[in-house]
Amino acid sequence: MRVFRVGSTGAAGSLANVHQRLESLLSWGPLRSAIVVGLIYFFLVGVSSLEAGVKIMGEDTQKALFSAVSNPIAGLSIGILGTVLVQSSSASTSVIVGLVASGALGVDAAVPMVMGANIGTTVTNTLVSLGHMRQSSEFRRAFAAATVHDFFNLMAVALLFPLEVAFGLISRTAEAISGQLVGTAGNEWKSPVKAWVKEPVSWLRDIWSAFGTEGTAQGILMVLTGLVIVLVALAFITKNMRALVADRVERSINSFLSKGGGMIALLLGLVITVAVQSSSITTSILIPLAGAGVLSLRNAYPVTLGANVGTTITALLAALAASSPESLTVALAHTTFNIAGIVILYGLPFTRYLPVHGAEWLAGIAVQRRSMAVVYVFGAFVVVPLIGVVLFR
Amino acid sequence: MVLAFFRRGSTEGNSLDHVVAKALTMLGDARHSFDLATMALLTDTDAETVAANIRETDGRINEAEQELRSELIVHVSVQGSADIGSVLGMTLLLKKIERIGDQAKNILDLAENGVSLADVDNVSELLEEQQTVSSLFSEAADLLGDPDADDESVDEYTRRALGIADAHQAHITGFMTSERPGREVVPLAIYYRYLRRIVANLVGIVRTSSEPLPHIDYLDDGATDTDD
Numbered sequence: 001m002r003v004f005r006v007g008s009t010g011a012a013g014s015l016a017n018v019h020q021r022l023e024s025l026l027s028w029g030p031l032r033s034a035i036v037v038g039l040i041y042f043f044l045v046g047v048s049s050l051e052a053g054v055k056i057m058g059e060d061t062q063k064a065l066f067s068a069v070s071n072p073i074a075g076l077s078i079g080i081l082g083t084v085l086v087q088s089s090s091a092s093t094s095v096i097v098g099l100v101a102s103g104a105l106g107v108d109a110a111v112p113m114v115m116g117a118n119i120g121t122t123v124t125n126t127l128v129s130l131g132h133m134r135q136s137s138e139f140r141r142a143f144a145a146a147t148v149h150d151f152f153n154l155m156a157v158a159l160l161f162p163l164e165v166a167f168g169l170i171s172r173t174a175e176a177i178s179g180q181l182v183g184t185a186g187n188e189w190k191s192p193v194k195a196w197v198k199e200p201v202s203w204l205r206d207i208w209s210a211f212g213t214e215g216t217a218q219g220i221l222m223v224l225t226g227l228v229i230v231l232v233a234l235a236f237i238t239k240n241m242r243a244l245v246a247d248r249v250e251r252s253i254n255s256f257l258s259k260g261g262g263m264i265a266l267l268l269g270l271v272i273t274v275a276v277q278s279s280s281i282t283t284s285i286l287i288p289l290a291g292a293g294v295l296s297l298r299n300a301y302p303v304t305l306g307a308n309v310g311t312t313i314t315a316l317l318a319a320l321a322a323s324s325p326e327s328l329t330v331a332l333a334h335t336t337f338n339i340a341g342i343v344i345l346y347g348l349p350f351t352r353y354l355p356v357h358g359a360e361w362l363a364g365i366a367v368q369r370r371s372m373a374v375v376y377v378f379g380a381f382v383v384v385p386l387i388g389v390v391l392f393r
Numbered sequence: 394m395v396l397a398f399f400r401r402g403s404t405e406g407n408s409l410d411h412v413v414a415k416a417l418t419m420l421g422d423a424r425h426s427f428d429l430a431t432m433a434l435l436t437d438t439d440a441e442t443v444a445a446n447i448r449e450t451d452g453r454i455n456e457a458e459q460e461l462r463s464e465l466i467v468h469v470s471v472q473g474s475a476d477i478g479s480v481l482g483m484t485l486l487l488k489k490i491e492r493i494g495d496q497a498k499n500i501l502d503l504a505e506n507g508v509s510l511a512d513v514d515n516v517s518e519l520l521e522e523q524q525t526v527s528s529l530f531s532e533a534a535d536l537l538g539d540p541d542a543d544d545e546s547v548d549e550y551t552r553r554a555l556g557i558a559d560a561h562q563a564h565i566t567g568f569m570t571s572e573r574p575g576r577e578v579v580p581l582a583i584y585y586r587y588l589r590r591i592v593a594n595l596v597g598i599v600r601t602s603s604e605p606l607p608h609i610d611y612l613d614d615g616a617t618d619t620d621d
Contacts, residue, residue, distance in 0.1 A: 035564050052484045058466075246471050246472050248407050250408050250467055250468055250471040250472065251408070253467050253471065254463075254464050254467055257463055257467065258460065285470045285471055287468045288466065288469070289466060289467060289470050294463045294466050294467065
């Protein structure tokens with residue numbers, strides 16, 4: 001292919017040259033793959049550090065910190081807010097897994113938070129869709145494609161949250177699976193990954209000890225260090241995995257566009273999300289495609305459902321670095337919740353397109369009054385969860 | 394399609410190579426339509442016998458254009474804006490090929506409306522001009538598909554093709570003040586107008602891959618419109 005020129009070239013900065021050279025070096029697949037493996041290791045160190053930090057804090061501090069989430073609605077709301085804040089359900093659920101591993105957070109309190117994380121993660125592609133606001137028809141398509149994910153997750157929570165609160169439907173199912181895999185709750189699970197990350201975590205503790213910290217102060221610093229490591233590692237894992245698999249993603253989306261949606265689209269969403277470790281990336285790719293009219297709402301919809309399931313892989317990965325079966329239970333609860341939502345809402349023909357109708361309705365309103373789109377985003381992802389926390393903590 | 398994710402790409406290069414490869418196929422189809430349509434107008438070939446073939450080929454070109462446009466949007470959505478210049482250039486390139494397909498169909502329309510230039514005095518000259526334009530298609534394809542094609546080759550092609558287009562324009566201008574009956578010169582003028590636009594589009598196709606994006610379809614650093 002000949003080079004298609006963008007325009008006359010100006011004087012490129014040396015920083016841009018360095019970045020270009022670095023990108024060119026990283027374009028060598030094996031090197032980028034090795035970097036991703038290293039980043040996953042850092043991510044697991046971060047989760048383990050989080051767990052260790054909470055353990056160091058002591059029972060009184062733990063109680064003071066986590067008593068707020070004992071109410072399921074408060075937990076759900078914190079899950080939404082936390083995920084909106086970090087713009088990644090992978091990150092927030094991994095943190096939840098770490099907290100459960102420490103024993104500070106119980107499975108019952110963690111599952112509503114995980115459900116909230118599922119809702120919170122949809123804010124990213126909804127924000128992306130706001131970028132299409134200038135052109136009505138484009139905005140209608142983009143906003144509907146973004147909010148179909150919101151509607152599905154809200155409906156799944158509306159159905160499964162009461163069942164979880166009343167009967168522990170999701171947590172008990174996840175507990176049963178977890179019990180089969182690593183043993184029952186309350187036992188120490190000898191995760192091989194935990195042993196691999198033990199040393200770096202003790203180095204972190206030594207570093208903070210060297211600064212003269214101990215007890216709760218040291219615990220807080222360990223938690224903060226863990227949080228930073230988890231967020232930074234995940235951000236770079238996503239960035240590098242996206243670069244690694246971009247051509248494959250492009251090829252498979254092209255193939256999917258010419259052949260249709262349904263279960264295949266769902267599987268595609270799952271595979272892409274597992275590969276890039278972020279449902280936000282997968283769903284955000286869909287928005288410009290929907291806005292341009294390349295992808296219909298009904299075809300985009302199952303891809304987002306696959307992304308919902310695919311994103312749970314990160315919490316499962318995080319559970320490998322944790323020492324309690326409960327952490328795996330919570331990670332599995334995330335997967336179970338999403339699969340159950342798909343089975344109930346997408347599996348039944350009469351409920352299948354409810355989220356699509358909801359998204360079309362909301363997009364119609366948003367196109368009539370653009371400010372309503374902003375009100376919706378702010379209201380659904382910030383105001384309502386804040387009210388939930390204030391009223392129910 | 395899920396399996397497409399796990400397959401290795403057919404080429405290790407930029408995924409836009411696939412778009413260029415398909416654009417070359419479209420250009421081949423456009424040439425096929427052009428040859429058939431001009432034969433229907435300039436020889437005794439029955440327009441009805443080639444019409445279905447030309448319309449089917451045009452349909453294929455249109456379908457490919459739409460498919461490739463989607464692929465270009467997917468490319469930008471997945472890979473980010475790094476290739477945005479190439480993507481915009483390719484969108485123009487595809488449109489130009491699609492236009493040539495339409496212009497070939499317009500030439501067929503002339504033949505289908507009962508116009509025949511097979512018996513005009515200078516038919517051999519018309520056939521020679523047809524051959525010249527037809528060969529410009531293959532030269533354009535060579536330049537577009539060659540990753541090492543240099544700017545000099547593109548400039549030389551442009552100069553030659555624009556010379557041909559100027560000659561077509563001179564014919565059209567001459568017909569405007571011609572004493573010959575309108576039923577003779579009007580179809581010829583329309584035919585030359587289509588030829589001129591096809592040649593201008595071929596120049597655009599070749600230059601799309603080498604010109605800075607703001608200057609595509611303009612010559613002399615943006616000062617002259619190529620009038621395609």
